[in-house]
Amino acid sequence: MRKLTANLKIFLCMSLMVFSATTAIADDQLPKGIMKLKGQPAPPLRLNNLDGEEWNIEQARGHWVFLHFWASWCGPCREEMPTIQAIVPAFEDTSLEIVLVNTAETEDTVFEFIGVVAPGLNPLVDADGQATELWQPRGLPATFFVDPDGKLQYLALGGRAWHEPAYLNFLKKLTSK
């Protein structure tokens, strides 16, 4: 009986370790520029894309959201955007939804910019900038990672080369959970 209890304890410890390993990526395994957040609830977000279709973050429960804030006047945003477009096909049928939010620009400006830099993307348009104000990214560009429960888990600081292996592995780890 004592042996059975000891085995049960070992099993529970191991299960806990495995569970921990699959629910969080250790800080030292995060690629450069990715910051762990405290898991606070994501602010609301409901905007239309360039086709006038509404997207609501509430509908994204159950999968991860890569939520990227950008503006066409921001140099690093311009550089980063093609790297986002490059990873979209790899995550099309996964539990990662890639969502872009343009901050405070007109649809014409967004359309013109995206048409040249990343024509495969269809960003949401935060025309008066108020949704971005609510989210308060640390600057532009910025990418939040919202978990399947609607909580903020990670923030990418500034522009990142998403097509590079370190970032692709990070995204794959998220979607493998």
Add this chain to the structure above:
Amino acid sequence: MCLNNNPQSAFYDFNRACKTNMNKPWLTIRHYGLLLILSVSAITAYAAQEAPAAQEAPLEYEDNDVYMRLVIRSKDQLSAFYVGRGFPQNAIDEILKTCFITPLVRNKTLDALWVEPDSWSFIGDNQPIARIKRDYWDKPWKDTGLSLAHQSTFGWTLMPETRDLRIDEGVGGTIAIPMQETPFTLKARFNTGLNKEGKAKIIEFKDITCAN
């Protein structure tokens, strides 16, 4: 000028340069003579004008802990940036009444580096110069009827009021002070450590001039 990587932007990438398509030899050798003549003419014409508007000497500092650069843009450059973003002229006039400097800071420590413009001091003629804070702009924007979208864009181009820069993180943005006729000094103080427990760092830039 590369407007899309304008250091005026709050999010200017220090290492980024404007890219041009270098694959195609769009100039042949016979074009170079003409280009040379045009360049010499342009330089001569430029030299005949008044002194350049923007500060010429680079205001730059770097050590093992921090990289910092101050960019001073001319009124024409400032104006061009906001015109390009669709700002109305009356709002641009308000911006041009003040002296804009654009500090760019990168954290090179292995800990947090705090950027807090409130702990920076501007000194001119041995007198402190009060920084124009973010809430100052509420009234001119109300008076000029600046749209929320433009107010938001303007806000994103300002230096954050506080930012705990993480390892290798950078930040840039504009800081406004009242227009100065004479050179002034900036003493930028940075706390270090996640809880500001580290040794503070002070970087001083002298002889800064507002853009003409």
